[in-house]
Structures are given as structure tokens and as C-alpha cells.
Amino acid sequence: xxxxxxxxxxxxxxxxxxxxxxxxxxxxxxxxxxxxxxxxxxxxxxxxxxxxxxxxxxxxxxxxxxxxxxxxxxxxxxxxxxxxxxxxxxxxxxxxxxxxxxxxxxxxxxxxxxxxxxxxxxxxxxxxxxxxxxxxxxxxxxxxxxxxxxxxxxxxxxxxxxxxxxxxxxxxxxxxxxxxxxxxxxxxxxxxxxxxxxxxxxxxxxxxxxxxxxxxxxxxxxxxxxxxxxxxxxxxxxxxxxxxxxxxxxxxxxxxxxxxxxxxxxxxxxxxxxxxxxxxxxxxxxxxxxxxxxxxxxxxxxxxxxxxxxxxxxxxxxxxxxxxxxxxxxxxxxxxxxxxxxxxxxxxxxxxxxxxxxxxxxxxxxxxxxxxxxxxxxxxxxxxxxxxxxxxxxxxxxxxxxxxxxxxxxxxxxxxxxxxxxxxxxxxxxxxx
Numbered sequence: 001x002x003x004x005x006x007x008x009x010x011x012x013x014x015x016x017x018x019x020x021x022x023x024x025x026x027x028x029x030x031x032x033x034x035x036x037x038x039x040x041x042x043x044x045x046x047x048x049x050x051x052x053x054x055x056x057x058x059x060x061x062x063x064x065x066x067x068x069x070x071x072x073x074x075x076x077x078x079x080x081x082x083x084x085x086x087x088x089x090x091x092x093x094x095x096x097x098x099x100x101x102x103x104x105x106x107x108x109x110x111x112x113x114x115x116x117x118x119x120x121x122x123x124x125x126x127x128x129x130x131x132x133x134x135x136x137x138x139x140x141x142x143x144x145x146x147x148x149x150x151x152x153x154x155x156x157x158x159x160x161x162x163x164x165x166x167x168x169x170x171x172x173x174x175x176x177x178x179x180x181x182x183x184x185x186x187x188x189x190x191x192x193x194x195x196x197x198x199x200x201x202x203x204x205x206x207x208x209x210x211x212x213x214x215x216x217x218x219x220x221x222x223x224x225x226x227x228x229x230x231x232x233x234x235x236x237x238x239x240x241x242x243x244x245x246x247x248x249x250x251x252x253x254x255x256x257x258x259x260x261x262x263x264x265x266x267x268x269x270x271x272x273x274x275x276x277x278x279x280x281x282x283x284x285x286x287x288x289x290x291x292x293x294x295x296x297x298x299x300x301x302x303x304x305x306x307x308x309x310x311x312x313x314x315x316x317x318x319x320x321x322x323x324x325x326x327x328x329x330x331x332x333x334x335x336x337x338x339x340x341x342x343x344x345x346x347x348x349x350x351x352x353x354x355x356x357x358x359x360x361x362x363x364x365x366x367x368x369x370x371x372x373x374x375x376x377x378x379x380x381x382x383x384x385x386x387x388x389x390x391x392x393x394x395x396x397x398x399x400x401x402x403x404x405x406x407x408x409x410x411x412x413x414x415x416x417x418x419x420x421x422x423x424x425x426x427x428x429x430x431x432x433x
Contacts, residue, residue, distance in 0.1 A: 033191050036164050040195050043167040048432070051147045051171055055430055059088045063139065063146035063170075065128075065161060067096045067106060067153070069117035070290045070324040071177040074150060076230035076419035078123065084423065091118045092142060094128040096156035103252075103291060103298040104156060108134060117324075128161060139166050146170050148426065152177040154192040163195040171429065173198045175422070179226050180206045181341030182363045186259045188214055198429065200224045200422055202345075203411075205368040222425050225418030228342075231327045232349040233417050245283045245333035246393065247321075248272050251340040252291035255299060256361055264339045264357040265292065266301060271382055272337060273310070275389060277317055282334065282393070284318030286311070287326065289340055335393060341369070348372050349413055351405055353398045355379060355388055371411065375404040 008028060013021040054060060062081055064074055081087040093115045098104035108131055118125040128137045138160035139146055148171045151157065159165060163172040174196045180187055188210040193199060199220045201207050211218025254263035276284040293311070296302040302310070314320050321329065327346070330336070336347050339357040344365070347354050356373055358380040365373060377392060377400065379385045391397050408414065 029191075033194060036191070037194055040164055040167040040197075044197060047167060047169055048171065048429070050169070052430055054147060055086065059084075059086060060147040060430075061144045062087050062089045062148040062150060063092045063142070064089065065094065065149060065151045065153070065157065066091055066114065066118075067094050067111070067156075068177075068290065069114045070322060071152060072117070072324045073152060073177050073226070073228040074175055076227045076234065076417075077150070077175070077422055080419040080423055086427065087148070087423075088144075089124060090144070090146070091123055091125040092128040092139065092146075092161075093118070093125060094136060094158070094161060096153070097136075097158040098156045103294040136160055140169060148173065150175055151192075151196070154186075154190050157192065163192065163197075167195070167197070171198070171426070172196050173200065173422075173426070175200050175227060178342040179228060179345040181344060181365055181369050182260060182262075183209065183366050184259050184363045185213070187366075193220075196220055198222055198425060200226075200418075200425070202226050203368055205371075206366055209366055224421035224425060225416035226345075227418045227422070228327075228346060229349060229413060229416065230418050232414060235331070236414060240328070240331040242334075243283055243332040245285045245319075245329055246276075247285045247287055247329070247333055247336045247338070248276070249287040249336060249338040249340050249343055250289065250292060250357075251338075252289040252295040254292075254295065254301060257299060260341070260363050261361040262339050262341060262359050262363070263292075264359050265296075268357055268382065268385060269310070271385065273313055275386075276314075279394070280317065284314070285321050285329065285333075286314035286318065287321040290322065337389075341365070344369050344372055344376070345413075348375075348404070348408060351401070351408060353377060353392050353400065353404075355385070355392065357385070372407065375400055375407045 010025055010028065013024045016024065051060065064078065066072060078089045081089040093111055095108055095111055096104060096106045098106060108129065111129055115125060115127060128139065128142055130137055136158045139149065149166055150173045152175055166172055180202050194215055197220060201210065201221050201223055202225060204223055207218060207221045207223050210221060250265040250269060251263040253260040254265050293307050296307055297304050311320055330347055330350050333352060335353045335355065336343065337355045337357065339359060344356065354376045356376045356378045358378055360380065377388045379388055
């Protein structure tokens with residue numbers, strides 16, 4: 001029988017002195033997580049036996065849990081599974097369950113765009129959301145019922161589609177939609193992370209850091225690389241047409257009311273737009289984080305009209321890129337200007353200059369990204385930004401290039417095929433006695 005310890009604690013807290021309420025609520029959450037972990041661990045053994053028996057006779061159905069196509073980072077895994085004799089990959093398009101007052105709130109109608117993205121790419125895609133009745137379809141009732149589920153988001157996953165419930169019948173895996181960047185617990189210490197059977201991570205530096213801080217000491221972590229970086233591995237011998245794009249990619253976390261505070265848009269957004277207007281000789285691309293527009297409005301930094309006007313100004317002088325397919329653009333670019341964490345690693349593989357916009361209140365990077373950022377042009381105010389833009393872009397003096405290339409070879413990012421490593425990891429679990 002399921003007991004909602006967190007809700008019970010919230011109710012009881014209403015009847016005790018205020019100074020004890022938060023402690024009781026936290027205790028209720030911890031109790032809930034404790035029993036959920038026990039439930040998941042109990043399910044794992046039985047579910048694995050069923051999946052192992054099926055694997056002897058049939059291909060296993062793999063479901064990718066997706067609610068945002070702009071954050072789709074598992075294409076190399078899907079493609080490799082499509083070629084495999086062991087797996088049949090499926091995209092299950094669902095809605096996130098963020099409440100209406102949250103900047104991540106997603107209207108059901110937005111799922112059609114997500115669905116069409118995969119359909120147009122000739123991928124095996126199904127809705128896991130019932131539009132007619134406005135409700136989620138439990139993964140256990142999906143056709144086909146998945147044997148393996150790969151999640152990309154650790155938050156806003158609806159219960160009947162989440163790892164606790166799905167542990168009854170599926171092997172649950174997690175491939176973050178972002179390349180691990182910060183030391184924030186949101187990357188490794190949410191309830192979600194404790195319920196997942198295999199949590200795939202980029203490298204040993206990240207695994208070691210997470211393990212020190214996780215409740216399970218990293219027992220479910222597996223080092224494989226990141227499938228987003230497979231693009232560079234698979235295209236390592238390809239010659240890209242150079243279009244000299246200069247990409248401005250601001251993060252959404254522009255104030256202290258969040259867990260990262262990386263965003264610097266408030267002090268440089270207008271300046272960079274004006275700089276782009278004064279340098280029409282370049283091909284400018286505005287690539288905002290998918291959450292930036294909503295966050296600016298919800299946090300009252302800008303009005304809806306102001307956001308629309310700003311986006312339109314970029315469209316007049318260049319491109320506004322809000323899709324998940326951007327790595328070819330990276331390879332065709334001249335430089336990037338960003339404060340967005342994942343891009344610090346992704347763009348590193350292009351060997352091109354990155355101007356890192358620093359926030360004074362930012363959560364520190366993890367050890368892996370710290371080593372990368374040392375080879376970038378780091379700026380924290382308009383004066384520094386102006387100087388670097390004039391030196392690196394206008395004068396063409398990329399004086400840190402040799403350092404970046406040497407660091408790239410040193411850390412071995414180019415010689416890793418994460419998708420292959422992930423498939424082998426899953427097979428190893430399936431072969432366990």
C-alpha cells in the first residue's frame with residue numbers, strides 16, 4: 001500500500017508551532033524517499049528477470065521519455081539501437097507536469113510540435129498524453145509497454161511515467177539532456193536520481209564528485225561520455241562549410257531566484273544586440289535557452305511585449321535559433337558568446353573561441369568544466385566584453401587557440417562514442433546473474 005508520507009507531514013504541520021513545521025515537512029519527504037527507494041530496489045530484481053527472459057527471444061522495446069524536442073540529446077543512442085539486433089527504440093512524447101504558475105509550464109498543445117519534430121525525422125514516435133481527456137497515459141499501458149526507459153529530465157516527470165512506478169516492469173536509465181556542468185545538487189541529489197537504476201555520466205571527474213555527495217555513494221553511476229558529444233566523434237573526418245556564425249546563447253538563470261544564477265543577460269543582452277547591429281559583416285545567431293523568454297516574464301524582468309521586441313530585433317539582423325539541432329551550426333561558426341553551462345563543454349569540441357560571460361553569483365562549475373573554462377575568454381563586465389570582442393572577433397587574434405587544442409587532446413573528448421558505451425552498459429546489466 002502506498003503511503004503519502006510527504007502529504008501527511010504537510011497536513012500535520014498545520015497543527016504544530018510554526019518553528020517546527022519545516023522540519024516536519026522535510027522529515028515527511030525523507031520518509032517518502034526512503035520507502036520509495038526500498039520499493040524500487042525490491043522491484044528491480046523481479047523486473048530484470050522478466051526483461052532478461054524476453055531478451056533471449058525478442059528485441060527489447062526502449063522508450064525515450066521526451067517532452068521538449070529542443071533538449072533532445074539522445075539521437076546517437078536511438079540510431080545505434082535502430083541498427084541493433086537487441087533493441088527497438090521508441091519516442092514517447094509526453095507533457096511535463098510543472099504547475100501553471102511555473103515558468104516551465106507546458107500547454108498540451110505544445111506537444112504537437114514535439115511530436116512533429118520526431119515524425120519529420122522518420123522516427124518511431126507515439127503520444128504518451130491523452131489530449132481528449134487531458135491526462136497522462138501510464139507507461140505501463142503504452143503500446144508497446146517499454147522494457148527499458150531512458151529519461152532525459154530529472155524534474156516534472158509525472159508519477160505514472162516516473163522511475164518509481166515504472167520500476168515494476170522496466171529498467172530505468174537516465175541520460176541528462178545537459179552535459180554536466182555545476183556542483184549544484186540538482187544535478188545528482190534529487191529524489192529522481194535515487195530511483196534510477198543506471199545514471200550515465202560524462203567522465204570520472206564528475207562521477208567522483210557526485211559519488212562523494214550522493215546518498216547511495218554513486219552506486220548507480222556509469223561513466224560513458226555524453227551522446228550529445230557523439231556528433232563530433234561521428235563527424236570527426238567531415239569537412240564543414242564555414243559560415244562564420246557568431247552565436248550569442250544566453251542562459252535563463254538571470255537572478256538569484258534559482259539554483260544556478262549563471263545568467264548574465266540582464267547586464268549584457270542589450271549591449272550584445274547593439275554590438276551585433278554595429279557589425280553587420282558577421283552572420284549573427286541568437287540562440288537563447290528555451291526557458292529564457294518565459295523566465296524573464298515570470299520574474300518580471302521584462303514584459304511579454306519587451307521580450308517579443310528583443311527577439312524580433314535579432315531576427316532583423318540575423319537568425320533566431322530555438323531548435324535542438326544546432327551542432328552543425330556550431331561547426332560552421334566563428335565564435336560563441338555564452339553563459340550557458342552545457343555549451344561550455346559542447347562548444348569545446350569545435351576548437352573555436354568561446355567568450356564566457358561570467359555571473360558573480362553563479363554556482364561554481366564542476367571539476368570537469370573548470371578545466372575547460374580555463375581555456376576560454378572569461379569576462380564579467382561590459383568593458384572586458386568590449387575588449388575581447390574587438391580583439392578576438394574584429395582583430396582576429398584568437399590567442400588562446402593553442403591552449404584549447406592542447407586541452408582537448410589531453411582530456412580525450414574526441415575519442416569517445418557514448419552511445420556504444422551506453423548500449424554495452426545496458427547489455428551488461430541484462431547479462432547479470
